[in-house]
Amino acid sequence: MQIPAPFDYVRASSVENALALLDRHGPESRVVAGGHSLLPMMKLRLARPDWLIDINDLFELDYLLIDRVLVDQHVLRIGAMTRHTTLLESDDVQRLFPIVTDAERVIADPIVRNRGTIGGSLCQADPAEDLSTVCHVLEAVAVVRGPAGERMLSMAEFHRGPYETAVAQNELLIEVRVPIRERSGSAYEKVERRVGDWAVAAAGASVSLASDGTIGQVAVGLTAVGLDRNVTEVEAVLVGQAPTEELFTEAGRLASIACDPLTDQRGPVDYKRHLADELTRRVLRAACRRAAASVSEITI
Amino acid sequence: MQISLTINGTDVTREIEPRVLLVHFIRDDLRLTGTHWGCDTSNCGTCVVLMDGQPVKSCTVLAAMADGHTITTVEGLADGATLDPVQQGFMEEHGLQCGFCTPGMMLTARALLDHNPHPEPLEIREAISGQICRCTGYATIVRSIQWAAEHPLVAAVDTTEDEEVRA
Numbered sequence: 001m002q003i004p005a006p007f008d009y010v011r012a013s014s015v016e017n018a019l020a021l022l023d024r025h026g027p028e029s030r031v032v033a034g035g036h037s038l039l040p041m042m043k044l045r046l047a048r049p050d051w052l053i054d055i056n057d058l059f060e061l062d063y064l065l066i067d068r069v070l071v072d073q074h075v076l077r078i079g080a081m082t083r084h085t086t087l088l089e090s091d092d093v094q095r096l097f098p099i100v101t102d103a104e105r106v107i108a109d110p111i112v113r114n115r116g117t118i119g120g121s122l123c124q125a126d127p128a129e130d131l132s133t134v135c136h137v138l139e140a141v142a143v144v145r146g147p148a149g150e151r152m153l154s155m156a157e158f159h160r161g162p163y164e165t166a167v168a169q170n171e172l173l174i175e176v177r178v179p180i181r182e183r184s185g186s187a188y189e190k191v192e193r194r195v196g197d198w199a200v201a202a203a204g205a206s207v208s209l210a211s212d213g214t215i216g217q218v219a220v221g222l223t224a225v226g227l228d229r230n231v232t233e234v235e236a237v238l239v240g241q242a243p244t245e246e247l248f249t250e251a252g253r254l255a256s257i258a259c260d261p262l263t264d265q266r267g268p269v270d271y272k273r274h275l276a277d278e279l280t281r282r283v284l285r286a287a288c289r290r291a292a293a294s295v296s297e298i299t300i
Numbered sequence: 301m302q303i304s305l306t307i308n309g310t311d312v313t314r315e316i317e318p319r320v321l322l323v324h325f326i327r328d329d330l331r332l333t334g335t336h337w338g339c340d341t342s343n344c345g346t347c348v349v350l351m352d353g354q355p356v357k358s359c360t361v362l363a364a365m366a367d368g369h370t371i372t373t374v375e376g377l378a379d380g381a382t383l384d385p386v387q388q389g390f391m392e393e394h395g396l397q398c399g400f401c402t403p404g405m406m407l408t409a410r411a412l413l414d415h416n417p418h419p420e421p422l423e424i425r426e427a428i429s430g431q432i433c434r435c436t437g438y439a440t441i442v443r444s445i446q447w448a449a450e451h452p453l454v455a456a457v458d459t460t461e462d463e464e465v466r467a
Contacts, residue, residue: 001324002340009301009318009364032365036342039321039360043340052318054365109430111355111408112342195429196343 004042011054015174018055019147022170025051031172032056033081034115036108037124055081061119061174064090074180080119080173088113097138097178098290099186099204099283103130109196119173127162128198128224134188136229137204137221140178146171159228181217184208185290187283190223191275193266199224200266203255203279205287207243209295214242215288220251220280225272226260233258234280243288248281255280303367307332308376318364322356323347325363326373334374334403345431348404349373355408357430374403377410385448386410395444397435404431409445418449 010025012018022029029051032038041047055061061081069075076096078087087093088104107113107121107130121131122142135142135155142158144151144167158166167173190202202223210216218238221229234251241247261272304313307330314329326335326349335358338346342360349358350372377384386409389395396402405428412419412427419427424445425438433441 003321003324004319006317006319009362011364011367035362035365036360039362040341052362054362056365109345110427111345111348111357111430112360114354115356115361 002043004039005045005048007042007049007052009052009054011057013057015058015060015145015172018053018058018172019145019170021051021053022172023147025053027169029053029169031123033117033120034083034112035120036112036116037120037126055172062086064092066092066096066180069177075177076180078118078176078178080175081117082119084108084113084116084118084121085110087118096180097134097186099134099137099188099206099287100131102188103134103190103202103204106130106190106192106202112196118176122158122176123165123167123173125159125161125163125165126198127226130188130190130199130202130223132159133202133204133221133223133229135176135178137206137219138178138186139206139219140176142173143175143177144171145174150174152177155229181208183210183216183291183295185287185292185294187286187290189279189282189286191279198266201225201259201261201272201275201279203276203283205280205283207284207287207291209243209288209291213292214240220255220284222255222259222276222280224261224266225276226262227258231255231258231280238284243284243292245285248284251284252277252281301364303364305366305368306370308372316363318362320363322349322358322361322363322366322371325366326358326371329363332373332375336400336403338400339432343430343432344401344404345408345428346401346404348407348431350407350411353411353414355404355411372407372410374406377406382453384410385451385453386413386445388451389444389447390441393440393444393447395437395441397433397437401431401433401435405433405441409448412445413449413452417452419445421446 030049031053061079063079065077067077094101142153186206188204190199204221206219208217215238220231220234234254256273256277259276263269323337326332336346338344340359342357347358348355386406424442
């Protein structure tokens with residue numbers, strides 16, 4: 001029987017209350033959202049907080065809204081307590097960021113997705129976690145609130161390494177902001193051994209096309225193959241080029257060289273490099289196709 | 301700590317340790333042993349219960365997190381002597397063999413049909429994809445849920461119409 005070690009439980013009633021509780025209970029307190037990463041870790045004693053601060057009542061952090069942050073910059077604001085199921089079922093998300101919908105279809109299983117949140121996924125910072133790659137590829141910004149106010153972090157600043165983020169003990173991730181770009185498309189594809197498993201390998205891509213049809217802006221990310229998500233080597237060869245099958249083949253080849261996978265129960269290194277190659281080509285192909293299709297139909 | 305919740309329509313209040321998991325609270329404190337306890341790692345899905353109508357894996361939810369919420373277990377599916385169409389479907393289409401996964405499967409099915417009364421077979425397979433039947437009786441489970449979709453409660457209660465259809 002797997003039971004966590006004893007702890008005290010308190011339910012936060014607001015973001016301010018959660019921050020006050022984190023401040024009061026100090027370094028041995030942890031925030032729990034969906035709980036599908038933290039509770040298993042507590043059962044295995046990989047985590048042993050003295051205080052568990054439940055933020056499931058913070059409905060104020062469960063939202064999806066399109067907003068304008070600058071004169072010409074629109075963003076999708078995703079509250080940190082937005083559940084995976086909500087992201088998967090959102091038409092706005094599918095229209096603006098199909099990479100999110102692609103990823104959500106293969107994150108855990110439908111029942112786990114009812115509990116899991118985007119904030120929890122990003123804060124867990126598991127190297128094999130899918131939404132982290134998605135947010136890196138989409139150049140999302142993490143909004144973190146603490147006693148001194150809010151700070152905005154790029155995903156590269158937010159993720160410091162496996163299971164480590166820039167969120168301080170007395171801070172809370174409250175929102176993820178994803179910039180909306182015109183003439184853009186995105187895609188994610190994952191190979192898993194069975195439903196609900198972590199990726200053997202996965203790839204994500206986001207592409208914006210220039211007015212002449214060439215690739216204007218692009219990001220490619222890989223999951224679970226030993227990289228800090230983005231494959232900058234690949235991105236460099238894609239910018240300014242016409243999206244052709246030859247270009248995707250070259251991108252795949254570079255991705256398979258750039259990644260640094262380990263042999264484990266999910267497969268040997270050669271197989272994972274092969275997946276990095278093939279999945280990179282597939283997501284670039286899909287992202288470019290979607291970007292071309294989105295031209296002239298962007299409405300905010 | 302003290303928690304209060306509604307389980308199968310009944311309000312209960314109990315004193316618990318914060319670390320007690322919902323599955324053990326239901327089985328050991330409330331003695332509702334229809335909810336099964338399986339892998340303990342949110343993989344197998346036999347511990348699925350409905351929390352505010354949504355299926356959740358009760359081995360990975362604290363009882364404390366259910367405070368103030370509404371829980372439905374397999375014991376709450378039937379209305380007195382009238383079986384839920386999902387239960388009837390599992391009987392009609394032989395949806396269970398050893399029966400271990402059955403409570404979780406039926407609750408997921410109930411939530412699916414509440415959300416989507418006419419699911420395609422593929423949507424049923426997707427809905428139960430977080431649950432494992434070690435007898436591998438998935439084909440009959442899918443047929444059982446389809447049977448329930450084709451026989452919603454209103455029709456099942458109306459026996460006269462049922463007889464007319466058979467005649």
